[in-house]
Amino acid sequence: MRSVSILGATGSIGQNTIDLIARAPGAFAVQALTGAGNIARLAADAIRLRAAVAVTSRDDLYPALQQALAGSGVQAAAGAAAVAEAASRPADWTMSAIVGAAGLAPGLQVLERGGTLALANKETLVTAGPLVMALARARGATILPVDSEHSAIFQALQGEDVASVERVIITASGGAFRDWPLERLKTATLAQASTHPNWAMGQRITIDSASMFNKALELIEAREFFGTSPERLEVIIHPESLIHALIGFADGALMAHVGPPDMRHAIGYALHWPQRRALPVARLDLAAIGKLTFRAPDPARYPALALAWQVMAAGGLSGAAFNAAKERALDGFIAGQIGFLDMARVVDAVLDTMSSQQGLQNAATSLDDIMQTDRLARIRADEAIARIRE
Numbered sequence: 497m498r499s500v501s502i503l504g505a506t507g508s509i510g511q512n513t514i515d516l517i518a519r520a521p522g523a524f525a526v527q528a529l530t531g532a533g534n535i536a537r538l539a540a541d542a543i544r545l546r547a548a549v550a551v552t553s554r555d556d557l558y559p560a561l562q563q564a565l566a567g568s569g570v571q572a573a574a575g576a577a578a579v580a581e582a583a584s585r586p587a588d589w590t591m592s593a594i595v596g597a598a599g600l601a602p603g604l605q606v607l608e609r610g611g612t613l614a615l616a617n618k619e620t621l622v623t624a625g626p627l628v629m630a631l632a633r634a635r636g637a638t639i640l641p642v643d644s645e646h647s648a649i650f651q652a653l654q655g656e657d658v659a660s661v662e663r664v665i666i667t668a669s670g671g672a673f674r675d676w677p678l679e680r681l682k683t684a685t686l687a688q689a690s691t692h693p694n695w696a697m698g699q700r701i702t703i704d705s706a707s708m709f710n711k712a713l714e715l716i717e718a719r720e721f722f723g724t725s726p727e728r729l730e731v732i733i734h735p736e737s738l739i740h741a742l743i744g745f746a747d748g749a750l751m752a753h754v755g756p757p758d759m760r761h762a763i764g765y766a767l768h769w770p771q772r773r774a775l776p777v778a779r780l781d782l783a784a785i786g787k788l789t790f791r792a793p794d795p796a797r798y799p800a801l802a803l804a805w806q807v808m809a810a811g812g813l814s815g816a817a818f819n820a821a822k823e824r825a826l827d828g829f830i831a832g833q834i835g836f837l838d839m840a841r842v843v844d845a846v847l848d849t850m851s852s853q854q855g856l857q858n859a860a861t862s863l864d865d866i867m868q869t870d871r872l873a874r875i876r877a878d879e880a881i882a883r884i885r886e
């Protein structure tokens with residue numbers, strides 16, 4: 497039996513992971529499940545899967561979690577330190593599915609103990625790529641990509657010589673507003689931005705798909721994980737979301753990964769890697785699909801993409817600043833403080849001020865460097881939001 501832990505168990509990726517684990521009774525022993533505000537779901541899953549420990553990141557919800565787990569034999573814990581502690585418990589496989597920069601520290605705990613980290617939390621590599629990859633190498637830890645595009649790249653690269661890779665093409669659905677007239681975008685509401693044409697995901701990543709900040713994060717994530725240089729990375733809009741990524745090789749061949757838009761494919765691949773096992777995902781009926789279409793992304797509609805290449809060129813701490821500014825801008829949009837198009841303006845302004853004042857191109861030497869840049873970028877983003885609201 498393999499032991500597994502799920503960080504961010506109550507979210508969209510976490511629940512899809514639990515679905516796969518619950519379908520294989522007796523195959524997995526669950527160590528830790530972590531969540532935040534949804535205590536009922538966290539406790540119910542911990543009891544159902546007989547987890548050793550259930551942890552909420554919220555100190556204030558400790559009594560509620562204790563009460564929900566009373567008499568079940570599942571241990572309760574609370575607070576950010578308890579989440580990191582849960583990550584450090586020995587488990588053969590750990591899913592990193594916390595949303596945002598909060599996922600970084602627990603993921604590092606898994607790498608510290610030389611564990612296998614299934615990485616859905618893209619912010620880990622965006623904020624701290626070089627540190628994370630160096631730590632994994634030093635500790636003999638394994639990172640398996642779970643973001644669908646990165647899982648697709650990883651799968652298409654199996655058995656290939658990375659030296660013969662000419663280009664890596666990441667597909668994008670184009671999000672909720674891909675067909676909207678440009679001038680209408682500034683009126684986009686929270687509800688409109690929170691619906692995705694093809695994927696069912698958490699609210700934050702769904703909005704990031706509409707703005708393509710999600711694709712921007714994924715470009716940086718690919719750069720860090722696969723070591724692909726920025727000029728070899730491309731984004732193509734593919735509204736059907738059936739091809740998740742393509743690799744272009746030196747001989748002109750393109751290897752595409754095709755599959756249904758169901759995260760259980762990428763999660764299941766990471767769960768069973770290096771084997772392939774049967775997964776409960778739909779089988780594509782190509783004749784019914786008929787055709788696959790592609791178009792180039794419009795830079796005016798998706799300013800986040802140019803920001804990603806700017807961040808990749810600058811390197812160092814700019815990924816941490818970019819992500820933190822994006823998280824605050826997204827908070828501001830969700831709270832109704834700024835409009836949809838203002839999010840890119842906020843991030844652009846933060847990168848501008850911080851790169852002239854803060855030496856963003858310097859490499860991070862520790863988690864502290866990253867957290868300090870993250871905090872500062874959030875302050876700068878709040879200032880930019882306040883200026884927009886004046």
Ligand code: NAD
Pocket residue numbers: 503504505506507508509510530531532533534553579592593594595596598616617618619642643644695696697698699700701759
């Ligand atoms: P979600 O919002 O549905 O779930 C987030 C999880 O993180 C929840 O369990 C929540 O309790 C927990 N959490 C939130 N704030 C926390 C905090 N401060 N400390 C500890 N835990 C906290 O998000 P999701 O859509 O499942 O995405 C999770 C991660 O996976 C994100 O980084 C996202 O970009 C990435 N990802 C998601 C998908 C998808 O299909 N949903 C696809 C690719 C990558």
Ligand code: MG
Pocket residue numbers: 643644645714
């Ligand atoms: Mg993705």
